Amino acid sequence: MAIERPVREAENRLERFNADRERLLGEMERRVVARKIAEAKGGGDASLEYVLNDVAYCELKRLEHKKNGATDRWRDLSRRLLTMSEEEKQGELRSLVRHYGKDVVGNFDPRVYKFATGVGPSLMGLLFSPMSSLRDGMAALKSLESRIAADGECEIARACAERGTIVVCPTHSSNMDSPAIGFGLMRAGLPPTTYGAGKNLFTNPFISFFMRNLGAYRVDRRLKFELYKDVLKEYSTVLLEHGYHSLFFPGGTRCRSNVVEKHLKLGLLGTTVTAYKNLVREGMPQKRLYIVPATINYRLVLEAETLIDDYLAETGKSRYIITDDEFSRIGRILEFFRKILVHEGSVVVRFGRPLDPFGNDITDDGESIDRAGRVVDPATFVRGADGEVTDDDQRDAEYTRALGRRLAQVYPKLTVFHATHLVSRALYDELARRTGTRDIYHLLRLAPAASSIPVADAIEGVVKLRARLAGTPAWGAEHPLLQPQAASAIVDDAVRGLGTYHTRPVVVRQSDQLRVEDIKLLYYYQNRTAHIPVEGSA
Amino acid sequence: VTKRGDTIGIVGAGSFGTALGSVLARAGRRVVMWSRDPAVVDAITTKRSCPRLPEAPLPAPLEATADPRKLAAEARFLVLAVSSKDVRDRARELGNFVDGSHIVVHAVGALALPTNDRVSEVLQQGLPTLKVGVLAGPALPADLAQGVFSSIVVASTFEEVVREARRLLNVPPALRVYGSKDLAGVELASALAGAYTVALGLCDGLAMGPGPRAVLITRAVAEASRPGPGRGCRGAHVRRAGRARQLAGARERALDRLPARQAIRRRRGHRRRRANRGRARRPRRGRAREAAARAHARAGRGCRGARRARRSARGRAARRRQRRGCRVNGRRASGAGRRAS
Numbered sequence: 082m083a084i085e086r087p088v089r090e091a092e093n094r095l096e097r098f099n100a101d102r103e104r105l106l107g108e109m110e111r112r113v114v115a116r117k118i119a120e121a122k123g124g125g126d127a128s129l130e131y132v133l134n135d136v137a138y139c140e141l142k143r144l145e146h147k148k149n150g151a152t153d154r155w156r157d158l159s160r161r162l163l164t165m166s167e168e169e170k171q172g173e174l175r176s177l178v179r180h181y182g183k184d185v186v187g188n189f190d191p192r193v194y195k196f197a198t199g200v201g202p203s204l205m206g207l208l209f210s211p212m213s214s215l216r217d218g219m220a221a222l223k224s225l226e227s228r229i230a231a232d233g234e235c236e237i238a239r240a241c242a243e244r245g246t247i248v249v250c251p252t253h254s255s256n257m258d259s260p261a262i263g264f265g266l267m268r269a270g271l272p273p274t275t276y277g278a279g280k281n282l283f284t285n286p287f288i289s290f291f292m293r294n295l296g297a298y299r300v301d302r303r304l305k306f307e308l309y310k311d312v313l314k315e316y317s318t319v320l321l322e323h324g325y326h327s328l329f330f331p332g333g334t335r336c337r338s339n340v341v342e343k344h345l346k347l348g349l350l351g352t353t354v355t356a357y358k359n360l361v362r363e364g365m366p367q368k369r370l371y372i373v374p375a376t377i378n379y380r381l382v383l384e385a386e387t388l389i390d391d392y393l394a395e396t397g398k399s400r401y402i403i404t405d406d407e408f409s410r411i412g413r414i415l416e417f418f419r420k421i422l423v424h425e426g427s428v429v430v431r432f433g434r435p436l437d438p439f440g441n442d443i444t445d446d447g448e449s450i451d452r453a454g455r456v457v458d459p460a461t462f463v464r465g466a467d468g469e470v471t472d473d474d475q476r477d478a479e480y481t482r483a484l485g486r487r488l489a490q491v492y493p494k495l496t497v498f499h500a501t502h503l504v505s506r507a508l509y510d511e512l513a514r515r516t517g518t519r520d521i522y523h524l525l526r527l528a529p530a531a532s533s534i535p536v537a538d539a540i541e542g543v544v545k546l547r548a549r550l551a552g553t554p555a556w557g558a559e560h561p562l563l564q565p566q567a568a569s570a571i572v573d574d575a576v577r578g579l580g581t582y583h584t585r586p587v588v589v590r591q592s593d594q595l596r597v598e599d600i601k602l603l604y605y606y607q608n609r610t611a612h613i614p615v616e617g618s619a
Numbered sequence: 620v621t622k623r624g625d626t627i628g629i630v631g632a633g634s635f636g637t638a639l640g641s642v643l644a645r646a647g648r649r650v651v652m653w654s655r656d657p658a659v660v661d662a663i664t665t666k667r668s669c670p671r672l673p674e675a676p677l678p679a680p681l682e683a684t685a686d687p688r689k690l691a692a693e694a695r696f697l698v699l700a701v702s703s704k705d706v707r708d709r710a711r712e713l714g715n716f717v718d719g720s721h722i723v724v725h726a727v728g729a730l731a732l733p734t735n736d737r738v739s740e741v742l743q744q745g746l747p748t749l750k751v752g753v754l755a756g757p758a759l760p761a762d763l764a765q766g767v768f769s770s771i772v773v774a775s776t777f778e779e780v781v782r783e784a785r786r787l788l789n790v791p792p793a794l795r796v797y798g799s800k801d802l803a804g805v806e807l808a809s810a811l812a813g814a815y816t817v818a819l820g821l822c823d824g825l826a827m828g829p830g831p832r833a834v835l836i837t838r839a840v841a842e843a844s845r846p847g848p849g850r851g852c853r854g855a856h857v858r859r860a861g862r863a864r865q866l867a868g869a870r871e872r873a874l875d876r877l878p879a880r881q882a883i884r885r886r887r888g889h890r891r892r893r894a895n896r897g898r899a900r901r902p903r904r905g906r907a908r909e910a911a912a913r914a915h916a917r918a919g920r921g922c923r924g925a926r927r928a929r930r931s932a933r934g935r936a937a938r939r940r941q942r943r944g945c946r947v948n949g950r951r952a953s954g955a956g957r958r959a960s
Contacts, residue, residue, distance in 0.1 A: 439719070439749065451747040453714055462719035462749070466624030466695040475778045476750075482776075483749055 094325055095273050095296050098189040105323060106182050109315045113178045117311070118171060129170040130162050132308060136177060137162070139306040174308075181312045185298050187275060193294035198267050229261060231268035232561070233432035233495065237445060238373045241435045242272050244447045245369035246324050248353055249274055250488055251430070252342050252376045253330035255383050256282060259292060262328065262377060265430025271373075275320055276328035277313070277349060296325075317349045321356035321370060331488055337392035339382065339608040341492050341557075351481040353438040358463040358477070362470040366460035369447060374433035374488050378497040378560075381427075381582050382605075389605040393521070429497040429560060439480050440487035493612045496557030498550070503559065504575035505606035507542025508534055508588065508597060510615065519615070521604045532597040536572065539595055543568040545616065556613045579606070626651060627787050628694030630709060632659045632683065635726055636700035637669040638763035639788075644681035645766070646790035652683045653690040660685045675764035691716035696724075696783055698754065699742070703729035706738055710745030717748055722780050724752040724773060728809045737806045752780040753802060754788075755809035763794065772797045774805035807847060815839040 120127040137159040144151040158173065165173070241247050249271075251262050259278060266273060275296035283289040283299065300313060321327060333346030353370050360368045382388070436442060437459050441449040449459045462480065465471040511534050513519040516527065547568065550559055563571055576595065579587035579602070587602040588595050597603050627643055629636045632654035640650045654660050663669055663683035667676070684690060690697070691713070701709050706727055717723070723742055731741045742751045752775030762769050773784035773796055781798040789796040799805055818839070822832050 451714065452744045453711060453746075455714060455747060457719060457747040459719065461747075464720045466622065466720070468720075473779055479777050480749065 095189045095194075095275065096191050098187075098275070098296060098325065101323065102186060102188075105316070105319050106179070106186055109182055109312065109319050110175065110178050112319070113308075113311050113315050114171070114175050117174055117308075129167070129174060130165075133170060133173055133177070134159060134162055135306045136308050139304065143303055177308060178312055181304075181309050182316065184301070185313060185316055187296050187298040188294055189275075189296040190294040193291065194273060197263070197291055197295060229264040229268060229428045229430065230561075231265040231430045231432065233269075233375070233430075234434045235269040235271065235432055237443075238371075238432050238435055239270055240445070241369075241371040241373070241443070241447055242326060245371055246321055247271070247274070247326045247371045247373050247435065248321070248350070249326070249328040249373045249375055249432075250331050250350065251328070251374075252336065252492055253332040253334065254336050254339055254377065254388075255379060256288075256335065257379075257383050257428075258330070258335075258377050259297070260288065261379075261428050262375065262430060263295065265375070265377070265428075265432075269430070269432060271432075272326050274326040274328040277317065314349065314352050314355075317352040318356045318359065321352060322359055324368070331485060335384070335388060337388045337395070338611075339385070339388070339605045340611045341376070341496050341609065343489050343492075343612075345485040345489055347481050347485045350484065351478060353484075354463070354477040354480050357438050357459065358470060358472075361460045361463055366458070369459070370438050371435040371443065371447070372438060372484060372488070373435045374491045374495060376431050376433075376492055376495040376497065378429045378431065378499065378609075379427065380499040380501055381578055385602055385605050386583060389601050392605075393601065427499075429499075431495045431497050433491050433495045436484065436487055436491075438484060440484040493557055494555050496609065496612075498557060498559045498563075498610065499578075500560070500563060500571045500575035501578050501606050502609040503543050503546055503563075504539060504572050504588070505579070505603050506610040506613075507539050507546055508595065509603055509607040511538050511542055512597065512600075513615075521600070524600050524604070527600065529596075532600065533591070533594045534597070536569075536590070536593050536595055539572050540568045543571055546610075546613075549613065549616070553613075556610075579603075623693060623695055625649065625787070626694040626696070628653065628690045628697040630687075630690070630697055630699045630713060631701040631705075632656070632663065632669055632671060633700060633702070634672045634760040635763075636698070637672040637675050637677070638758075638760035639698065639700065639726070639794075640681050641672075641675035641677055642763045642766065642769075642790060642793045643788065644678045645676065646793065647680060648787065648790070650681040651690050651693050652681060653687055654683060654685060657685050659683070672760055672764055675760075687713055688716045691718075691721065695720060696722045696787055698788075699723055699725040699727065699738075701727065703727050703738070704732055706731050706741050707745060710742050714746045717746055719748050721746075721748045722750045722752070722777075722783055723748060724754050724775070724780065724784055726754040728755060728813045730810045737803060737810075739802055739806060750777045750780050751775065751802075752777070752784060753806045753809065754784070755805050756797075758794065766793045768792055768795075770795045770797065772799055772805060774799040774802045776800060776802050804847060808843065811839075811843040815843070 117127075117129070117132060121129045121132070125131075137155045140155040141152050141159070144155070238247065249262065249266065251258065255261075259276070259282065263273065273296060275298065277300040278292055278297040280299050280301040280303075282292065298316065301309070317327065329349050331345040331347050331350050332342040333348050336342050350372075353372065357370050360366065360370075434442065437449040439449070439459060439462050441451055441457065441459065443449055444456070448456050451457050463470055463477075509519075512524060512527070512532065515531065516524060518524070547559060550556055566574075572595075576588050576590050580589055583599065583602060585599050585602075587597070587599045587606070589598055590596075626649045627640075629640050629650060629652045632640075632652050636652065640652050644650050652663065654663075659670060660683040663677055663681070667678065669675060669677060697713070697717070699706070699709065699713075706725070713723075723746060725738045725742060727738045729738075730736065731738050739751045739753060743749060752773055754771050754773050756769075756771035758769035758771045761767075771788075771794065773781055773788070775781050775784075778800070781800070785796045785798055788794065815835070818835055819832065822835055
C-alpha cells in the first residue's frame with residue numbers, strides 16, 4: 082500500500098527548521114508585542130498592566146500549591162506593576178512573549194527522523210513480537226509498517242504538499258494518534274509535519290523524546306491567559322507562512338465517546354486563514370494553504386476504558402484533562418503494541434481530498450472551486466470592496482467555522498470500519514431491539530442473562546450493516562481487508578480482538594452465544610458507527 | 620464618483636426590489652438594479668419608472684442593467700429580491716460573476732422550493748461568496764415607495780454583512796435597519812410569519828373575531844419556535860417574530876380606528892343588532908339593572924360606552940348597599956351583576 086513517489090521539497094522544509102527557529106521566534110515575538118502595544122493604546126482591558134496582571138494572576142493560581150519559590154517571579158511582577166513605566170511594561174511583555182515562545186517552540190532532528198522512519202519501525206517490530214520475529218525471519222521485522230495503513234486521496238494531497246503548504250486535520254481519538262498519523266503520513270508519501278501536542282503527552286519519556294525531536298511544539302493547556310494563546314496562534318501562523326506543513330486536531334481533544342467528530346473546537350485551525358491573509362497582503366496569493374482531512378481508524382483504542390468512563394461520567398463534556406491514563410503507563414503501551422498491532426492494518430489512516438482555508442474544494446491542480454464547481458480566487462475572500470486586504474477577526478472566525486463544518490461533513494465519508502466496530506454495532510442494535518431502548522444508562526443495568534445474543538443474530542446484523550454500508554458511501558466504508566471476508570469470519574475476528582486487549586473482555590463467545598461482558602466498551606466501539614441511522618428509522 | 624463599496628446592487632426589479640431601490644435612490648445612494656427583462660430596464664432608464672411598481676419614483680442615482688457582470692463589477696453589496704422559486708436559477712447565474720469578496724443579502728420571505736432549504740443555504744451552494752445574509756421585516760413595497768416609515772432587520776453570521784447592510788440601507792426616516800446574528804432564526808421567522816399571515820387573513824376573512832385570532836397567533840408562535848433549534852436558530856427571533864405578529868395585531872387594531880374601518884364596523888354592528896331584534900332578553904335585577912338601563916339609554920347605541928356605564932352603575936349600587944350596612948361581598952355582588960347582564 083506504500084506509495085513510492087518521493088517527496089522532494091516537503092521533506093526539506095522541516096530539515097531547515099532548526100536553522101529557521103530563531104527567525105521564527107523573533108518574527109512571532111515582534112508581531113505579538115507590536116499588536117499588544119497597539120491594542121494597549123486603546124486603553125481599558127487591553128492596556129499593558131491588565132495584560133501583564135492577567136499573566137501574573139493566572140500563573141499564581143496555577144502555581145499556588147508549588148513550593149521552592151515557584152510563584153516568586155509572579156508575585157514580584159504583580160507587586161511592581163503599578164509603579165512600572167510604559168517602557169518597563171513593554172520590556173516585561175517582550176520577555177514574557179519570548180519566555181512562552183521558547184516554551185512552545187519545537188525541535189527537528191533529522192537523525193531522529195531518519196531513525197523513526199527507517200530503523201524505528203523494524204526495531205519496534207522486533208521488540209514487540211520478540212520470539213516470533215526470530216522464527217519468522219526478517220519479514221517480521223517490518224511488521225509495524227504493515228500494521229499502519231494509509232489510503233485515500235494521497236496523490237492529490239502530495240501534489241498539494243509540493244505546490245503549497247498542507248495542514249493535516251485528522252480525527253482525534255487516542256494519544257497514539259500522533260505516532261499513528263506520523264507513520265500514516267510516511268506511508269502515504271506525505272511530508273512530516275509540525276504540530277501542537279498537549280504538554281501532558283510529554284509525560285511519557287519514550288514518546289516525548291520522539292515528539293520533542295520531530296517538530297512537535299508544546300501546548301500547555303493549563304495556561305489560560307490571553308497572552309499565551311496569542312503566542313501560540315502567532316507561532317502557528319508564522320510557521321504556516323514560512324511554508325511548514327502543519328497538523329492540527331480540530332476536535333481539540335480526544336473524542337471521549339469514539340463517535341466520528343461533528344462538533345469541532347477548531348482551535349489553531351483559525352491560523353490558516355490568518356496566515357493566508359498575511360501571504361495575500363505580502364503579495365504572495367499564489368502560496369496556497371491546503372487543508373487535508375484525515376481519519377485515524379483503530380481496530381482497538383489504547384485508552385478506550387478511560388475515555389468511555391470519562392464520557393459517561395461527564396456526559397461528553399471534557400471538563401478535565403486526564404493525566405493518569407493508559408498513555409502514561411509504559412507497560413500498557415507495550416501491551417497495546419503486542420496485542421493490538423498484531424493484526425495487519427490495525428490502524429488505517431484515510432486521507433480525504435484537500436480543501437482550501439475557506440472550506441472550498443480544490444481541483445487536481447490545486448485551484449479552489451466553489452460549491453457549484455466554478456474556479457474561484459481564494460484571495461478574494463480576504464479582500465474588501467476595492468481589492469485591499471482587510472482585517473476582520475470575526476469574518477476569519479466565521480470562515481474557520483465554515484471550514485469546520487466542511488470537515489465534519491467529510492469525516493464520516495472517510496471513516497474506515499474495523500470488524501470490532503461492525504460487530505459492536507450489530508450486537509448493540511440487537512440488545513437495543515430486545516430491551517426497547519438505546520439508552521446506554523439503561524443498558525448498563527441490564528441483567529447478565531439478558532446480554533447474551535446468539536451468534537447467528539450477530540452474523541445477520543453484520544450482514545445487514547455491511548449491505549447498508551455498501552449502498553451508502555457517505556457513511557464510510559469497511560476496512561479493505563474485510564471486504565473479501567464472510568460475516569462469520571468478521572464476527573470471529575472482532576470477538577478475538579474485543580476479548581483480548583482490554584482488562585475485561587468486551588464480548589465472550591460461549592458455544593453459539595455471544596455474551597456482552599462490558600457494555601460500556603461495546604457502546605464505545607459501536608459509537609464509531611453512530612452517524613449511521615438505526616435501521617428502519619427515518 | 621461613487622465607490623464600488625458604496626454602491627448597492629439589487630437583483631430583480633420586482634415590487635420589493637423597485638421599492639427598495641426607490642427609497643435608497645431618493646436618499647442619494649447609488650443603486651444598480653439588474654433585471655433580465657430588457658423592457659423593464661428600458662422603462663427604468665428612460666421613463667424612470669418600473670412597470671412592476673409604477674408609483675415608485677426612481678431618481679437618477681438609480682440605474683438599471685440587464686448585464687449581471689456590470690452589476691457585480693460596480694457593486695460589492697448585493698440585495699437579492701426575487702421570488703423563492705427563482706432563487707436557485709438566479710444565484711447560479713449571478714455566481715458566474717461574483718467572487719469571495721461580495722456580500723449578498725436576500726429579501727425572500729420564504730423557504731426555497733422544492734427542498735425547503737433556507738435561502739441563505741441555497742445562496743451558499745450557488746455563489747462563491749460565504750458572506751450572505753437576510754433582510755426581513757414588515758416593510759411593504761407600497762410603504763417604501765411612498766416613503767412611509769418602515770423598518771427591516773438584517774441578519775448574518777458575518778458581522779461585516781450586518782455592518783455593511785446597516786451602513787448602506789439605513790436611510791431614516793423612510794427605512795431603519797436593525798441588525799442580528801441569528802441568520803437561521805430570522806430566515807425561518809420570516810418564512811413562517813408569511814405563512815401565518817395567510818392563516819390570519821383567513822381568520823379575518825371569516826370574521827372569526829379576536830378570540831380565535833389570539834389563539835391562532837399564540838399557537839403560531841409556539842409552533843414556529845419548534846423547528847428553530849434543529850435548524851440552527853438561536854431561538855429569539857422566532858419568538859420575536861411572534862411578538863411582531865402581535866404587534867401586527869396591534870397595528871390592525873390601530874387601523875380599526877380609521878374612519879373607513881369604523882364605518883365597516885358600524886355596518887356590521889347594525890346588521891348584528893338587526894338580526895337580534897325581537898329576541899327575548901334575560902331580565903336584569905335590582906337597582907343595578909335599572910341603573911344599567913338608564914346608563915344604556917344615556918350612552919345611546921354604542922356598546923362600549925354602555926358596558927362601561929353598566930359597570931360603573933353596578934359599582935355605585937354595591938357602594939350604596941355597603942353604606943347602608945348590608946352584608947356585602949363585593950366579588951359575589953359583581954359576579955351576580957355579571958350573571959344578570
